[in-house]
Amino acid sequence: MLQQTLFIIKVLAYGISSLLSDVYRLAVLRAKYLHYRITPWKGKGDDDEGEEVRNIVVVDASFAGYSAARVLAKSLPYLPGNRGRYRVVVVEPHSHFHFTWVLPRFCVVPDHEHKAFIPYGGFLRGVPPDFVRWVAGRAVGASRDAVQISGSSGETIPYAFLIVATGSGISGGDENESNENESKNNSLPSRVDADGKKEGIRQLKDMQQRIRGAENLVIVGGGAAGVELATDAKGQYPDKKVVLVHSRDAVMHRFGARLQAAAMDGLRQLGVDVITGERLVGHDTESGLVTLKSGRQVECDVLIKCTGQRPASHLIADLSPSSVLATGQVRVKSTMQIADDEFPNVYACGDVAETGTPNPNARSADRQAAIAADNVLSAIQGKAPSREYIPNFMDGVIKLTLGLEKSVGYARDGDSELLLRSKEKDLALMSRQAWWRFGAKAFEDDVEGDAVGSKDPA
Numbered sequence: 001m002l003q004q005t006l007f008i009i010k011v012l013a014y015g016i017s018s019l020l021s022d023v024y025r026l027a028v029l030r031a032k033y034l035h036y037r038i039t040p041w042k043g044k045g046d047d048d049e050g051e052e053v054r055n056i057v058v059v060d061a062s063f064a065g066y067s068a069a070r071v072l073a074k075s076l077p078y079l080p081g082n083r084g085r086y087r088v089v090v091v092e093p094h095s096h097f098h099f100t101w102v103l104p105r106f107c108v109v110p111d112h113e114h115k116a117f118i119p120y121g122g123f124l125r126g127v128p129p130d131f132v133r134w135v136a137g138r139a140v141g142a143s144r145d146a147v148q149i150s151g152s153s154g155e156t157i158p159y160a161f162l163i164v165a166t167g168s169g170i171s172g173g174d175e176n177e178s179n180e181n182e183s184k185n186n187s188l189p190s191r192v193d194a195d196g197k198k199e200g201i202r203q204l205k206d207m208q209q210r211i212r213g214a215e216n217l218v219i220v221g222g223g224a225a226g227v228e229l230a231t232d233a234k235g236q237y238p239d240k241k242v243v244l245v246h247s248r249d250a251v252m253h254r255f256g257a258r259l260q261a262a263a264m265d266g267l268r269q270l271g272v273d274v275i276t277g278e279r280l281v282g283h284d285t286e287s288g289l290v291t292l293k294s295g296r297q298v299e300c301d302v303l304i305k306c307t308g309q310r311p312a313s314h315l316i317a318d319l320s321p322s323s324v325l326a327t328g329q330v331r332v333k334s335t336m337q338i339a340d341d342e343f344p345n346v347y348a349c350g351d352v353a354e355t356g357t358p359n360p361n362a363r364s365a366d367r368q369a370a371i372a373a374d375n376v377l378s379a380i381q382g383k384a385p386s387r388e389y390i391p392n393f394m395d396g397v398i399k400l401t402l403g404l405e406k407s408v409g410y411a412r413d414g415d416s417e418l419l420l421r422s423k424e425k426d427l428a429l430m431s432r433q434a435w436w437r438f439g440a441k442a443f444e445d446d447v448e449g450d451a452v453g454s455k456d457p458a
């Protein structure tokens with residue numbers, strides 16, 4: 001009991017201190033920005049006659065990249081002596097920010113799909129155009145001093161600093177298990193495999209239709225995405241048979257015993273059939289059966305895999321193969337520079353980086369991004385990068401939905417665990433707050449186009 005109370009105090013203390021530090025950071029940023037606005041600027045080139053603009057290339061604009069870009073873009077205008085010498089170049093193929101947290105829900109519940117696609121731009125509002133450039137494209141290669149972009153432009157963008165925050169994607173899974181039916185949209189419910197919003201919405205609707213039409217739904221993978229999808233599917237369609245297959249002895253095995261037990265309770269209360277300690281080895285669509293490693297067969301007309309996410313680290317693999325671990329994650333120093341002294345100007349953060357965070361998530365991605373960006377700002381001013389990312393237990397806090405009406409919040413620090421149960425009232429979960437957080441008005445969007453980056457968001 002005492003241990004539990006101390007843990008709650010620790011969580012509250014962390015919450016208050018991070019709120020205060022956010023408010024402080026915002027206030028400093030606002031003050032500096034105001035100063036910048038009222039200080040007459042003679043124009044680009046006056047301070048740095050003849051100097052070329054140098055790029056800080058941020059590869060992607062998701063939780064990590066977008067945050068890094070914001071810190072940089074909002075700081076560069078008032079960095080002593082900068083005045084246009086450095087600018088941020090954001091490279092992102094998606095036309096909208098993909099809000100991953102709601103994807104399992106929107107794979108099941110109709111009419112909210114559009115809320116998963118947040119228009120870009122609001123987060124960088126107020127940044128003078130000289131300090132940010134948005135490139136709607138995919139970075140396909142990196143050399144010591146430039147990044148290669150795919151697509152018709154085929155542009156090569158030189159960089160002085162590079163921040164890689166490419167996250168993770170679906171590795172393609174096990175060839176033995178794939179067939180034509182499954183290969184469609186097989187990145188859902190963890191990621192949307194589409195650059196444009198219309199195609200993303202189509203994929204979500206397609207998944208909803210598949211689940212709606214299923215009699216025997218089999219979901220493979222008992223991590224957060226699998227548990228949320230299974231409980232939502234059973235909550236929405238109580239008469240369907242929903243089976244969750246997981247290779248470990250407990251679902252949510254990366255977390256502590258209390259969350260594992262709560263997830264298992266939630267699944268069982270809704271009537272999801274959970275099979276642990278088993279692997280999928282085959283799926284015969286004609287007979288409508290999946291085969292598990294033990295030889296057991298389970299009826300299945302729709303199979304959804306929630307496994308196989310892999311870090312998208314190919315850019316760093318090009319540049320510094322020794323910095324990429326067998327898991328695909330990028331080895332980084334605590335300053336978020338990649339662990340290769342030949343490239344002090346290259347950083348990695350978010351899901352793509354191995355940082356020692358027990359359960360990488362958007363919160364840790366955001367913290368790491370701010371540190372990477374701050375260190376780049378120091379380096380620009382000729383100082384050694386000194387801010388360090390030290391994993392904190394609060395980085396691993398998770399909210400897990402267990403059907404349409406319940407969720408649990410969970411934190412763990414060593415042996416101490418905290419689990420809070422709550423009722424869910426909003427089917428769209430935290431979409432509204434996410435739109436607000438990223439500077440967009442819920443749920444207004446004038447960037448409906450399907451083309452990649454149909455509008456320059458910055």
Ligand SMILES: Cc1cc2nc3c(=O)[nH]c(=O)nc-3n(C[C@H](O)[C@H](O)[C@H](O)COP(=O)(O)OP(=O)(O)OC[C@H]3O[C@@H](n4cnc5c(N)ncnc54)[C@H](O)[C@@H]3O)c2cc1C
Binds near residue numbers: 062064167351360364
């Ligand atoms: C179903 C689900 C629910 C989740 N729920 C939560 C939650 O409740 N709370 C929480 O904190 N976390 C949650 N997470 C985890 C969180 O979404 C991730 O930790 C977070 O997305 C990591 O952010 P990131 O920026 O590192 O990478 P990602 O979000 O994976 O983004 C990578 C970005 O890189 C871009 N990209 C990739 N390759 C290239 C390239 N070559 N060139 C240019 N751009 C590229 C992509 O377009 C994408 O925008 C959840 C994850 C999932 C899948």
